[in-house]
Amino acid sequence: MRIAMIGTGYVGLVSGACFADFGHSVCCVDKDASKIERLNRGEMPIYEPGLAALVESNVNAGRLTFAVDGAQAIRDAEVVFIAVGTPTRRGEGHADLSYVYAAAEEIAGLIEGFTVVVTKSTVPVGTGDEIDAIISKARPDAEFAVVSNPEFLREGAAIEDFKRPDRVVIGTDDERARTVMAELYRPLSLNEFPVVYTARRTSELIKYAGNAFLAMKITFINEMADLCEKVGADVQQVARGIGLDGRIGGKFLHAGPGYGGSCFPKDTIALVRTAQQYGAPVRLIETTVEVNDARKKAMAQRIIDAIGGAGRGKTVALLGLTFKPNTDDMRDSPSLEIVPALIAAGVTVQAHDPEGMDEAKKLMPDILYRDSAYDAVVGADAVVILTEWDEYRALDMDRVKLLVESAVLIDLRNVYKAEDMRRRGFTYSSIGRPDAPA
Incomplete structure (x- = not known):
């Protein structure tokens, strides 16, 4: 054809x-x-x-x-x-x-x-x-x-x-x-x-409904992660425990810094506006949008708290800038909320991303871009894993420890195990998991 x-x-x-x-x-x-x-x-x-x-x-x-x-x-x-x-x-x-x-x-x-x-x-x-x-x-x-x-x-x-x-x-x-x-x-x-x-209108709504449901699922597990941190539970085990239920499923139950990308942010907002226009408000989706926006903003404070509560004079290595791995898409990435907040607090940001740096440079020109993850961590007071690219899953953490100023690892994607990082001498924090201090 x-x-x-x-x-x-x-x-x-x-x-x-x-x-x-x-x-x-x-x-x-x-x-x-x-x-x-x-x-x-x-x-x-x-x-x-x-x-x-x-x-x-x-x-x-x-x-x-x-x-x-x-x-x-x-x-x-x-x-x-x-x-x-x-x-x-x-x-x-x-x-x-x-x-x-x-x-x-x-x-x-x-x-x-x-x-x-x-x-x-x-x-x-x-x-x-x-x-x-x-x-x-x-x-x-x-x-x-x-x-x-x-x-x-x-x-x-x-x-x-x-x-x-x-x-x-x-x-x-x-x-x-x-x-x-x-x-x-x-x-x-x-x-x-x-x-x-x-029918045509039904098809148009299916797209928005699907994306809104997935965004809501991500936001749900992120809120469960916050609760896990308060009560000493493990969000990954919670996700597995509920995800094995065939009515729920395990996809999109990975706690992190909030959803981004080209679809979920704009489609949830557009669905909210359409529903308001027709007099059938979608309260769950409205709340999803609000909670996700607040979560991305809160991640910067989590990083600042991990480096002592003040950013002035500190250096943070940010590993990953795109909203997810295997893309160069920066649209509504959590990094676009986190980086400006860190800079406003006086933090120097050194960053690396395997594919997203060309686009990131247009949006965030005030940070230092490095050619590799190891270059990015040199002299850092904390290392933040923001996007779970495969190359960040297998870092030589002994090498990282030699390069950083302070062995602080903030794992916003739960890539590593707390006990392993403690054994290597890192102060480690992640999302929704009990992380005993080093």
Whole structure:
């Protein structure tokens, strides 16, 4: 099938490359000429394991192309995906749909023959109706159907998620569109994945409801971690004890500094605003947002307390800046709350991240960036593990101890065992676990 993918961000690029790998002919379109130039040179604008090789193989096979002007690709396409950004509108929390609607207007003037217009972008309930109205108004003669097909890709595992999904959700009441979408995803049929066909508005809400539930699950275990610290329990054992219950499950029950990334923060806020707009407030999600924001801010004070309660003249080594490992995504990362608070307290921050430093430098220019974890810990009064990259899971802690000024380890991801760190001479603290002093 011929596909035009409008937007080459995380969702558009991964989805376009995967559809091409299924054998479809895909043109990924983006107004950012510099990004298209980089892609045509084989340079990835984002870090995602396996993506560069996947793009290269499909470009070489002639199935995947990139363009700034997508007019011809849209005219030729049987399916046009809208995969542009929907950031939070500043000051109000609603999703900014200006890029989505601009794409719809462009598509309206170009489609020829029956075309399925698919929203891959995460959009509030009713957005598909607006897209339908925009195209119908501009082109009363056009044959088209607007479909909701939300993405459920985890950064760091996106290709696996796309090719072996838990489910594919398709929101449409149009039989022709349903047939097209079934053919589009037919290469996945051997995996016997479930396809959930729904009305369009239901599909749009499924995406928000799913992300909100996972964000709530993370926030729940973080609050349990706080309670564990007060009563002397171990949050990891609590998580295991409840996660083995099939009704609960163990995923997203890992205590830490709070959730971040491109989805959970903006999608929970957008769902709250939508619910308020329709007079059906979602109190659990409102509280989730508030608790998570407060938690990220509280992490800086936890670090300051661990170095004696005052930051002036102290140096902290921060290992990890991205919101999770295996991505260079800095959006709403806990580091963006922690670092400014440390600097305001007079702390010098030395940081390392395997993939996120180029982006971090744009957002946090006032910290010292180091080439390795060992460079970052030199002379530090405390070492903080903020992102659980694999290379931080197997640090030579004897070497670290020789390099630091003070052997204080603040493990915000519970990577290490307290007894092992104590044996090596570290003052160790983690999240939700009983940490006896060195």
